[in-house]
Amino acid sequence: MLRRLKGLVYRERRRLLFVTSLAFLAGFLFYARYDLYIGGFQVGILTGAVYALIIGLVTLLICALLPSLRFMIDAVAVSRLFLAVVVFFVPEIGQIILMNPLLTAVIVVSSGALLSRVMHGRILREKAKNWRLAFRNRRAMRQQPVRLEATPLQHKFVGWVDGRAPIAA
Secondary structure, three states, X not given: OHHHHHHHHHHOHHHHHHHHHHHHHHHHXXXXXXXXXXXXXXXXXXXXXXXXXXXXXXXXHHHHHOHHHHHHHHHHHHHHHHHHHHHHHOHHHHHHHHHXXXXXHHXXXXXXXXXXXXXXXXXXXXXXXXXXXXXXXXXXXXXXXXXXXXXXXXXXXXHHHHOOOOEEO
């Protein structure tokens, strides 16, 4: 089991680095304006570290159990960072957003879904041959090279973050 986990971490190292770095920056920016210190550390740094740790673990879990959702993780990370920048530069709106976790989640996930198309292009999935195959979880559990309709820059990004070249559609 440990060997599999090491293989997964190695295979997803670029995605983990990308997502945890953006999570740390987002967590830091969400609370950078507050002049609070916990144990000698500014609350923004601690929040960024907690975000990076939790989101990194969730990223690893999703890549292991539902690899077909791995590209959504990248887009949500960028979306979270964009929201953190808005919260930092427009504190009046940011305060309202931060006080409502449901609103924050809706904004991050919905804008992540929109950003996924911009970041990755159009991800093509194979269609199920019948209704039983459509509800089986086996296809979602396999990690395969992705088929894309995308620009060269999108192909390059997907190839980098996925660790292998995507298949052009």
